[in-house]
Amino acid sequence: MNRLFLSIVLLFGISPYPCPAAEPTRQDSLIRLTSDGLFKQRPSWSPDGKFLAFSRHKGSRISIWLLSTEDGKERRLTKRDEPEYDAVWHPDGKTLLFAFDKTSPNQGDIEVYSIDLDGKNFKPVVTSEGKLSHEESPACSPDGKWIAFTSTKDGNQELYVAKSDGSEIKRLTSDPAIDAHPCFSPDSQNILFSTNRWGDLELAKIDRDGSNLTRITDSPGFDDYPAWRADGKQIAWTSNRDRNLEIYTSGPTGDEPRNFSKSPGIDNFAAYHPDGRLTFVSNRDGVFEIYLESK
Amino acid sequence: MLSVGSIKTGNSNQPSRRAVLRAGALGTLGLTLADLLKIEAQAQSAAKKPKSIILLWLWGGPSHLDTFDLKPKAPLEFRGPYSPIETAVPGTQICEMLPALAQRADRYSIIRSMHCDSNDHGIAGTIGLTGSDSGAKSLGGKILNGDVQATHGSVVSKILGFDPTMPRFVTTGKFLDPGKKRIHGEGGGPLGAMHDPFRIDYNIDTGVELPQLQLIEGVTADGLTKRKALLDSLDRLAKKVETSPAIERLDSFYQQAFAMLTSSNARKVFDLDQEPEKLRRKYGKFRFGQSCLLARRLIESGVRFAQVNWSSHVEPIEDTGDGGWDMHDRHFQQFQDRHAWMLDQSVSALLDDLQDRELLQETVVVAVGEFGRTPKINGKSGRDHWHHCYSALIAGGGINAGQVIGSSDPRAEYPIQQPVTPSDLFATALQAIGIGTTELTTAGLLPLGKPIEELL
Secondary structure, eight states: OOOHHHHHHHHOOOOOSSSOSSSSHHHHHHOOOOOOOOOEEEEEOOTTTSSEEEEETTEEEEEEEEEEETTTOOOOOOOOOOOEEEEEOOSSSSSEEEEETTTOOTTOOOEEEEEEEEEEOOEEEEOOOSSSSOEEEHHHHTTTTTTEEEEEETSSSSEEEEETTTTOOOEEEOOOOOOOEEETTTTSSSSEEEETTEEEEEEEEEEEEEEEEEEEEOOOOOEEEEOOOSSSSSSEEOOTTTTTTEEEETTTOOOOEESSOSSSOOOEEEOOTTTOOOOEEOOOOSOOOOEEEEE | OOOOOOOOOOOSSSHHHHHHHHHHHGGGGGGGGGHHHHHHHHHHHHHHHEEEEEEEEEEOOOOGTTTOOOOTTOHHHHHOOOOOESSSSSEEEETTTTTHHHHTTTGGGEEEEEOOOOOOOHHHHHHHSSSOOOBOOTTTBOOSSOOOOOHHHHHHHHHOOSSSSOEEEEESSSOOOOOSSSSSOOOOOOOOOOGGGGGEEEEEEEEOOOOGGGGGGOOOOOOTSSHHHHHHHHHHHHHHHHTTTTTOOOOOOHHHHHHHHTOOOOOOOOOOOSOOOOHHHOOOOHHHHHHHHHHHHHHHOSSEEEEEEEESSSSSSSSSSSSOOOOOSSSSHHHIIIIIIHHHHHHHHHHHHHTTTOOGGEEEEEEOOOOOOOOSSTSSOOOEEEEESEEEEEEOOOOOOOOEEOEOOOSSSSSSESSSHHHHHHHHHHHHHOOOHHHHTTTTOOOOSSOOOOGG
């Protein structure tokens, strides 16, 4: 996609690709941003909307790519062979946090690393302490002061917060369930995450200090991968309450959920553009690509 | 019972008078002459079709609790985060992460009481592929007593006999290894190398790879993704084969391979570009998906046992393929991000495609790994090896579908009803394609398992 093309796409919401639609009205309102057909996950927009970071699987490789909305070109974030994925932006727009597997092969040793947009300052932020554990699914607070992540360091996958440099780690959850995929509220005070403590996977909210655990969704089946819109008025997540994986949206308390994506394929990994538009991964055209809600 | 097999239409394309009269009588059953002729054609066609097996080898060992044997009432530390969903078979539930397979549950049966004698990839892999641990090699390198037995595909090859133009047994994927060392039991063993699998592979970058091509100097698999390049390369290969001194050193197995590769009809089977892009996408444009499509093409072309290896190595996050099922760590993350939908999509597409081509009745599809995974979730959000109880899927080939064979206890730790071994599973698959005790013993092979009666 060339520069002019992508600019037109993002400014006016006109798709350069034909999107055969299961439901034309909804499909007409989507813009496909990638076109290679490989599986992708966890898109994340830079705060200024100039870059989209995402993870791309190719054979045995998982790597982070950056799509520039200025020139339409993609580039890898690092030149490394080890698995790297699930990048999120620091609110300064200059740094990304991501999950890095420093000891693949075998089961790996996943840790949270950071890197500058120009590929410099590749460094660990949250690492295993002594015994093997996995720290992943990083999230940055919008005020830039905190990070949230999951870790298995205490014998179960739990939710943790730390200062943005990885110091002062605090455990937020303590339950035999699996807690996963945290994201911060726009005011940096609350964290949305997924948990199966009530049986199947549901969304829950917890204060940054570990208090006030609140159930957000209550539906049969899978509710996971939450995202919180910058104005604080909407959340999005993946749900299979209609049998296949779709992107759902609701108010921040989970009220009045609605199926946003409505396709017979898989729709997953919701993220918000800084202007509030939804982005997600979908195989509605037969292969996995990243789509952006048009204006 | 409706009998159409004896109806003859003579030498012309016109239906015989008797057929017309019988069709008239059948009108009372709501059948037209066209229906009758169609049924007749199908019956004649079906009678001629040989039966085959496609083995989807889920290397690493999928979790039975997160695929086909969910335990939603088990304690949180066991049940995992996924819910069971209803399927096309009333009363049968499978994992919510396999919705496409749920819709097709009336085309396969599930065995929930699989078990074997080892939780070591190397040994369990040999048991799974040969029915015996004889000569198996453990992860630590220890070799068990006895000679390695022939794998199931080699048994099929032996009994059906050597075919100079098309191998009976093809494996897609490289050699299986649990830790950079090959396991034992992937080939002909005592039956000889002639019954080893002919190996091909699918690479996401280069497309179909034919390792045997590399046996002749100057011939590589590079650039074979494009149809013309593939055909041109094979034309060049044909000329090289005729003149290469290497060919004289090759045994009959490799001569067969080259004969096949240089046969204009046989080699087309490797050209996935001949398939509609829509169908290729339906299978999934990743290694396992395209390998399943290759398996269907192989079966269609005369291969009688096509084995699709999910991956070469057991680990999920690396390797030449898309990573195996050995999820000691981060099991749920990897399962829901990738493995679940890949399995769901590719196996569903294979079942659909076989059915659409009227091949499902002649093709047994088996999906199974070497063992299951620990019902109790470990401290790294993973599940470890568990050989006491696991699940398998079996479809096609006239196998009775829509059934659940066996059952496990409330935590899926042990079978409580009708335990089934890997030998029993493959005895069933072999029986379905017409290879039973008589055929095995006539060929000098010992039957190792007992076919599951309910499936036959």
